[in-house]
Amino acid sequence: MRTTLLRMLGALVCVMGACAQVSPVEDFDLDKMAGKWYIVGFATNAQWFVNHKAEMKMGTAVVVPTAGGVDLTYATLKADGTCWRMTHLTNKTDTPGRFTFHSQIWSNDNDMRVVDVVYDDYALVHTIKTKGEAVQVLNQLYSRTPQVSDVLQQKFTQLSLDHGILPDNIAFLPLIGECAEPEA
Numbered sequence: 001m002r003t004t005l006l007r008m009l010g011a012l013v014c015v016m017g018a019c020a021q022v023s024p025v026e027d028f029d030l031d032k033m034a035g036k037w038y039i040v041g042f043a044t045n046a047q048w049f050v051n052h053k054a055e056m057k058m059g060t061a062v063v064v065p066t067a068g069g070v071d072l073t074y075a076t077l078k079a080d081g082t083c084w085r086m087t088h089l090t091n092k093t094d095t096p097g098r099f100t101f102h103s104q105i106w107s108n109d110n111d112m113r114v115v116d117v118v119y120d121d122y123a124l125v126h127t128i129k130t131k132g133e134a135v136q137v138l139n140q141l142y143s144r145t146p147q148v149s150d151v152l153q154q155k156f157t158q159l160s161l162d163h164g165i166l167p168d169n170i171a172f173l174p175l176i177g178e179c180a181e182p183e184a
Contacts, residue, residue, distance in 0.1 A: 022126050022163070024097025024113045030065045032119035037061045039074070040148050041141030043160035043170040046129075050169060055079075058173040061142060068092060069099055075179040083179035107131060115159070120144060122152055124159055137163050146175045 039059050042049070049056075059076030069090040076084045090099035090112065097114040108131035116124040123142040128135065141148065141156040153172060160170045 022113055022115060022128075024095055025115055025117055028097030028114055028117070029119070030070070030096070033063050033070075033114065033117065033123065034065050035063060035144075037063065037123065037142035037144060038146045038175070039140055039173065040143045040146065041139070041153070041156045041170070041172050043139040043156070043165045044136060045165055045169050046136045046138070053169070053171050056171065056173055058146060058175040059084075060178060061140075069101075072101075077177045077179050079176070085179070085182070103129075116155070122148065124156060126159070126163065137165060139163065139165065141172075148172075 037060065039061055042053075042056065057076055057078075059074055062073045062075075064071040064073075066089070069092045071087065071089055073087045074085065078084055086105060088101045088103060088110070090101040090110075092098075093100060099112045101110050101112070102108070103110060106129075108129045110127050110129050112125060112127040114123055115126045116122075121144055125140045125142060127138045127140070129138060130136075139156065139160045141152070143152075157167075157170055161167065
């Protein structure tokens with residue numbers, strides 16, 4: 001028990017220190033970020049993820065620039081054939097590549113930063129989620145295709161480890177299919 005508590009405290013201190021140091025990529029271009037991305041990698045020490053990571057599948061994120069930020073829509077095909085969707089309307093900050101939003105679904109505040117991007121290939125997204133006193137880090141690997149190279153997987157893994165995410169909580173998600181586009 002004591003070892004577990006010390007390990008959790010150590011991870012929290014590491015995460016808290018890392019949160020303050022994460023900067024968005026220089027020369028971020030929101031228009032080039034627009035479009036469909038596959039969420040290939042997912043990493044967080046959040047308990048809900050630890051409990052459900054074995055069931056998680058690759059989904060998509062559609063980035064639509066708006067005057068005030070981004071319309072960000074996630075979709076994942078579930079094993080029963082239904083589609084899970086969630087949309088966030090983010091707000092731009094004074095720092096290009098950094099966005100904030102409040103999640104109505106999870107009742108948390110989010111500070112999202114695009115920390116590395118090659119617009120026609122991949123993006124590394126680092127989000128700091130705050131709910132009351134609890135602070136969690138979520139890293140996501142976005143890709144324009146469902147497959148990513150070993151080099152890119154290693155880059156994502158290292159980013160996650162550098163920000164206090166435990167190795168067992170870094171996942172590369174399998175693709176079981178895609179959600180159909182919603183009817184207008």
